[in-house]
Amino acid sequence: MNNCDFMLVALEVSKNALPHCLPNPPVGCVIVRQGCVIATGFTQKLGSNHAEIDALSKISGTLEDCEMYVTLEPCSFVGRTPSCAMEIIRRKLGAVYVAIGDPDIRNNGKGLEILKKANISVNVGMCAKEVDSFLKNYLCLS
Numbered sequence: 713m714n715n716c717d718f719m720l721v722a723l724e725v726s727k728n729a730l731p732h733c734l735p736n737p738p739v740g741c742v743i744v745r746q747g748c749v750i751a752t753g754f755t756q757k758l759g760s761n762h763a764e765i766d767a768l769s770k771i772s773g774t775l776e777d778c779e780m781y782v783t784l785e786p787c788s789f790v791g792r793t794p795s796c797a798m799e800i801i802r803r804k805l806g807a808v809y810v811a812i813g814d815p816d817i818r819n820n821g822k823g824l825e826i827l828k829k830a831n832i833s834v835n836v837g838m839c840a841k842e843v844d845s846f847l848k849n850y851l852c853l854s
């Protein structure tokens with residue numbers, strides 16, 4: 713599998729979030745080590761884990777040798793749940809691939825910036841067209 717394939721798996725996983733995640737967007741996440749998927753996650757019911765935390769909860773330890781593929785920018789803020797970006801840093805992921813940025817005004821690039829400042833490799837735009845086509849109806853644009 714290549715990087716785009718992993719993002720497309722994350723997109724498929726995201727569909728498992730519906731309808732229970734609403735009003736949060738249905739986000740999918742895949743964690744890969746040495747070309748193999750070691751964990752997947754999706755947005756849980758309101759107030760529960762986001763996709764990144766759902767995936768991270770399935771594996772232990774630090775993850776310097778792992779890559780995360782997530783369909784939407786990790787959240788930077790603490791709301792009903794902790795900041796996904798801060799948990800990614802705490803778990804020391806080696807790289808994060810994000811399909812699209814989060815237009816929510818509370819995030820909107822802040823999650824990506826937090827990861828970059830922590831020296832985590834961040835790549836944005838992988839399979840953006842496919843992910844945006846699915847997610848656009850669920851995103852908060854206010």
